[in-house]
Amino acid sequence: xxxxxxxxxxxxxxxxxxxxxxxxxxxxxxxxxxxxxxxxxxxxxxxxxxxxxxxxxxxxxxxxxxxxxxxxxxxxxxxxxxxxxxxxxxxxxxxxxxxxxxxxxxxxxxxxxxxxxxxxxxxxxxxxxxxxxxxxxxxxxxxxxxxxxxxxxxxxxxxxxxxxxxxxxxxxxxxxxxxxxxxxxxxxxxxxxxxxxxxxxxxxxxxxxxxxxxxxxxxxxxxxxxxxxxxxxxxxxxxxxxxxxxxxxxxxxxxxxxxxxxxx
Numbered sequence: 001x002x003x004x005x006x007x008x009x010x011x012x013x014x015x016x017x018x019x020x021x022x023x024x025x026x027x028x029x030x031x032x033x034x035x036x037x038x039x040x041x042x043x044x045x046x047x048x049x050x051x052x053x054x055x056x057x058x059x060x061x062x063x064x065x066x067x068x069x070x071x072x073x074x075x076x077x078x079x080x081x082x083x084x085x086x087x088x089x090x091x092x093x094x095x096x097x098x099x100x101x102x103x104x105x106x107x108x109x110x111x112x113x114x115x116x117x118x119x120x121x122x123x124x125x126x127x128x129x130x131x132x133x134x135x136x137x138x139x140x141x142x143x144x145x146x147x148x149x150x151x152x153x154x155x156x157x158x159x160x161x162x163x164x165x166x167x168x169x170x171x172x173x174x175x176x177x178x179x180x181x182x183x184x185x186x187x188x189x190x191x192x193x194x195x196x197x198x199x200x201x202x203x204x205x206x207x208x209x210x211x212x213x214x215x216x217x218x219x220x221x222x223x224x225x226x227x228x229x230x231x232x233x234x235x236x237x238x239x240x241x242x243x244x245x246x247x248x249x250x251x252x253x254x255x256x257x258x259x260x261x262x263x264x
Contacts (some may be wrong), residue, residue, distance in 0.1 A: 004120075004213060004214075005073060005074075005120045005213055006196055006211050006212075006213045007074055007211075007213075008022070008209055008211040009196050009198055009209060010053065010074040010076065010077050010210045011076045012076075012198060012200070012209060013053075013054060013074070013076045013077050013079075013080035014080065014172075015020065015082070015172070015174050015198060015200045015202075016053060016077075016198075017053075017054040017056075017167075018052060018167050018168075018172055018174045019167050019176045019177070019198070020053075020054075020056070020115070020134070020167075020230055020232050021167055022065065022165070022167060023056065025056045025057055025060050025109075025248075026060055027242075028057060028114075028116045028242040029060045030055055031242045031243060031244055032044070032047070032057070032061070032110065033061075033104065033198070034244075035058060035110075035143065035145060035184045035260060036109060036110050036143055038181050038238060038244075039143060039260070039262065040109070040143070041194045044061075044065060044070070044109050044110055045065055045066050045067070045109055046065060046066060046067040046106075046107075046108040046110070047061050047065055047067075047068050047069075047108055047109065047110050047111070047112070048068070048069040048070075048071065048104075048106075048108045048111045048112075048137060049069070049070055049071065049091045049097040049111070049112045049113070049114065050071045050072075050102070050111065050112070050113045050115070050117065050130075050134070051072060051073075051099055051113055051115070051117030051120070052070035052071055052072045052077070052094075052184075053072060053074075053077050053081075053115070054076075054077060054080055055070035055072075055080055055081035055092065055094065056082065056083070056220065057086065057112065057114065057245050058070040058081070058178050059081070059084055059085060059088060059090060059092060059185055062085065062090035062091060062092045063087075063088075063090055066260070067093075067095070067108065068090075068092050069092070069093040069094075069095060069104070069106065069108070070092060070093070070094050070095070071097050071099060071102060072094075072095075072097075073096065073097070073098055074096070075096045077096075078094040078095065078096040079094070081094045082094040092225075093106075099113070099117075099120070099130055099133070099134075100126050100129050100130045100133065101116075101127045101129065101133060102133045102134075102137070103111075103133065103136070103137075103249060104137050106137065106243070107137055107138060107139050107142075108137055108138055108139065108142060109138075109139055109142055109143070110142060110143045110144070110145065111134050111137065111138055111142070111143070111144045111145070112144070112145045112146070112147075112176075113144075113145075113146045114145075114146075114147040114242075115147060115263060116147065116148055116149050116215075118146055118148045118216075118218065119148075119149065119215035119216050119217065120213075120215065120216075121216060122189075122191060122214055122216050124226060124229075127226045127230075128226060128229060128230045131144075131226075131227065131230040131232055131233055131261075132230060132232055135230075135232035135233060135263050138263045139263075141262060141263060142262070142263045143236075143260060143261065143262055143263075144233060144260075144261040144262075144263070145259075145260055145261075146224070146258065146259055146261070147242060147256055147258050148256065148257045148258070148259070149217060149218075149256070149257065150218055150240070150254065150255055150256055150257050151217075151218065151219045151220050151257060152250065153217055154190065154217045154218070156217055162244065163177065163179045164176070164177045164178070165192075169213060171200075171203070171235060172200065172201070172202045172203075173196065173200065173201040174199070174200050174201075175197075175198075175199040175200075176196070176197070176198055176199075177195075177196070177197040178193055178194070178196050179195065179196075180195040180197075181251075182195070183195055186255070189216075190216055190217050190218070190228055191214045191215065192214065192217070193212060193213075193214055194213060194215045195210070195211070195212045196209075196210075196211045196212070196213075197209070197210055197211075198211070204260070206221070218257075219232065220238070220248075220257060223257075223259065224259075227259070227261060231264075233261040233262065233263060233264060234261065234262055234264050235260065235261055235262075236249075236260050236261070236262050237259075237260050238253030238257065238258060238259050238260070239256075239258040239260070240253065240255065240256060240257075240258070241253075241254065241255055241256045241258065242256070243256060
């Protein structure tokens with residue numbers, strides 16, 4: 001199937017959650033809290049994540065923060081995240097909404113867009129409108145952290161992420177293949193028609209899902225120009241991954257572009 005944001009994949013919320021269970025979420029949340037302390041000289045108290053999916057980071061941060069919200073365009077994901085919060089006994093608001101036009105009366109210390117979800121912002125206009133939407137729900141001086149593909153992926157200099165992996169949890173087996181040799185890349189728009197295959201074995205139930213959606217890649221200078229054009233954020237620093245000790249450069253270990261934006 002063809003979709004706008006791989007919604008076929010995200011509708012399989014439980015299997016998606018298992019597929020990305022390899023992430024060290026507590027460590028990445030410590031990175032986010034450390035960033036806020038570094039730039040604000042106080043502890044993080046409230047957090048909102050866009051493109052949150054199963055809300056792994058929100059669920060972890062909700063254990064200690066007073067206000068946490070997970071936003072996702074998939075109703076299945078929003079419902080799944082809410083169910084997990086009830087099981088864990090933490091307070092989590094889950095909104096099914098478009099991150100480009102998101103509105104809320106609540107405000108937060110920090111926002112995040114992780115796991116390269118920036119790639120679903122396909123046009124410059126969408127990026128700038130999204131930045132304006134985020135700025136409106138941040139407190140003065142609030143931070144916005146984005147985990148993006150490293151720019152070297154734009155030029156295919158090196159393979160920076162694993163595109164096929166297997167995971168298993170509680171006897172449920174999941175295999176994901178992200179991208180394929182036949183995926184078409186448009187160098188003018190920097191859009192790739194990205195194919196995704198999800199295979200699962202859940203007891204006697206097995207299945208395979210094929211999904212396809214456009215995703216955008218960004219260069220560092222291009223993204224910086226968009227932030228400047230928005231007029232609502234400034235970039236205060238970059239990291240090469242979700243790690244305070246990982247600089248953003250062209251070395252092999254620097255596999256992500258993580259710009260840290262501050263509301264102005």
